[in-house]
Amino acid sequence: STHENWTAVDSYLTSTLDLLDPALDNALKSSAAAGLPHIEVSAPAGRLLRLLAELQGARRILEIGTLGGFSTINLARGLAEGGRVVTLEYDPHHAEVAAANIEAAGLTDRVEIRIGKALDTLPQLELEGREPFDLAFIDADKQNNPNYVRWALRLCRPGALIVVDNVIRNGGVLDPNGDDTIQGTRATLELIESEPRLLGTAVQTVGAKGWDGFALARVLD
Ligand code: SAM
Numbered sequence: 001s002t003h004e005n006w007t008a009v010d011s012y013l014t015s016t017l018d019l020l021d022p023a024l025d026n027a028l029k030s031s032a033a034a035g036l037p038h039i040e041v042s043a044p045a046g047r048l049l050r051l052l053a054e055l056q057g058a059r060r061i062l063e064i065g066t067l068g069g070f071s072t073i074n075l076a077r078g079l080a081e082g083g084r085v086v087t088l089e090y091d092p093h094h095a096e097v098a099a100a101n102i103e104a105a106g107l108t109d110r111v112e113i114r115i116g117k118a119l120d121t122l123p124q125l126e127l128e129g130r131e132p133f134d135l136a137f138i139d140a141d142k143q144n145n146p147n148y149v150r151w152a153l154r155l156c157r158p159g160a161l162i163v164v165d166n167v168i169r170n171g172g173v174l175d176p177n178g179d180d181t182i183q184g185t186r187a188t189l190e191l192i193e194s195e196p197r198l199l200g201t202a203v204q205t206v207g208a209k210g211w212d213g214f215a216l217a218r219v220l221d
Contacts, residue, residue, distance in 0.1 A: 002206075003210060006206045006207050006208065006210070007208040009207070010042055010043070010044060010207040010208040011208070013044050014042075014043040014044065017044070017047070019043035019044060019046065019047050020043050023073060023104060023105035023106070024043065024046065024073060024074070024105075026101065026104055026105075027068055027069055027070045027073055027101040027104075027105070028040070028068075028070060030068070030100065030101055030104075031068030031069075031070070031097055031101065034068070034093070034097045036067060036068050036093075036094060036097055037067075039067065040068065040070035040071060041071045041074075041139070041165065041209075042207050042208050042209055044207065045165075045207075045214075046070060046071055046073075046074035047074065049071055049074045049075050049078065049137060049163070050074040050075065050077050051078065052078070052135065052161060052163065053075050053078025053079060054078045056134045056135045056160070056161055058078065058079055058080060058083060058133075058134035058135045059079065059080045059082065059083035059084070059131075059134060060083065060084060060086075060130075060131050060132065060133045060134050060135075061075050061076075061079065061083070061084070061085040061086070061133060061134065061135045061137070062085075062086055062087075062088075062125075062133040062135070062136040062137070062152065062155060062156070063075060063085055063086070063087040063088065063136075063137045063139070064087075064088045064122075064137070064138045064139065064140045065087075065088070065089065065118075065138070065139035065140030066087040066088065066094060066098045066113060067089070067098065068094065068097045068098050068101055069087075069097070069098030069099070069101040069102045069105075069111075070101075071137060071139065072085055072087050072098060072102060072107075072111055073101065073102060073105045073107060076102070076105075076107045076111050079110055083110065084110055084111070084112060085111045085112070086112045086125065086133075087111060087113050087114070088114050088118040088121050088122070088140070089113060089114070089115055090115075090117050090118070090140070090141075092115055095113050095115045098113060099113055118140055118141075118144070118148065118151075119144065119147060122148075122151045122155070125155060126154060126155060132155060132156055132157035132160070133152070133155050133156045133157065133160055134156070134157060134159075134160050134161070135156075135160060135162075135163070136148075136152035136155070136156055136161070136162045136163065137163045137165070138152065138162065138163065138164045138165065139164075139165040139166070141181075141184075142166060142180075142181035142182075142184045143180040143181050143183065143184040144184060145184045145187070145188040146184060146187040146191050149162060149188055149191055149192070149195075149217070150191070152219075153195070153197060153198070153219060156219050157219070158219055158220060159218070159219060159221065160218070160219040161216065161217070161218055161219075162198070162200075162215075162216070162217045162218075162219065163214055163215070163216055164188055164214060164215040165212075165214050166185070166212050166213075167188065167189065167202050167212075167213050167214060167215045168202075168204050168205075168211060168212045168213035169182065169185065169212060170210055170211050170212070171211065172185075173185050173186060173189075188215065189202060192215060192217045196220075197219055198218070198219060198220065199217065199218050199220055200215055200216060200217030200218070201215070201216055201217075202214065202215040203215075203216070
């Protein structure tokens with residue numbers, strides 16, 4: 001079937017481009033062993049996140065939705081010297097597994113995990129008044145994506161890049177009467193279009209995770 005072909009090509013790309021080194025492979029295996037859902041980004045998408053971080057020259061990265069830290073490890077590897085990822089996770093068990101995976105990857109000093117609902121931890125981050133973020137990766141509860149994009153706008157510098165995952169959902173995004181995650185996705189795309197400080201697009205993807213895609217938006221000066 002088509003999905004089998006997509007999965008086979010993802011496997012081919014992952015091995016040919018050597019996208020799963022021992023630390024990333026360990027993160028996948030230990031997350032599965034701990035019972036976490038298998039909903040992390042694919043290995044090719046993980047490398048894309050790292051490349052985007054490197055292109056941004058990112059020293060400060062915000063991630064919403066840690067899970068077992070697979071995307072976090074990719075992002076942290078793309079950080080500039082002295083940089084940090086702040087990653088927000090609601091589920092303490094996920095955060096614990098992620099912390100172990102990040103430790104095993106040797107990245108503990110570059111990653112800070114904040115446990116709690118992102119809509120509670122984001123205002124805390126703002127109150128701390130630290131340096132603005134250069135990159136935000138949004139990959140948590142999709143119904144809140146418009147809120148997360150608004151928060152990213154508050155917390156990011158001009159020139160920052162905002163990445164939102166899972167904006168296609170097997171074409172579900174087409175349904176104006178879809179569930180609250182689809183409503184959240186559609187509202188996010190509309191926000192990217194209507195917000196004058198954002199210049200964005202969305203790209204459809206196929207792969208081991210099916211037919212999906214991501215939105216990219218640059219924060220303008
Ligand atoms: N970014 C991860 C990766 O690619 O490796 C995958 C993240 S997974 C798709 C979504 C995560 O968001 C889950 O671990 C879930 O517990 C977390 N989450 C759900 N609702 C949340 C919320 N309100 N605040 C923070 N995290 C939340």
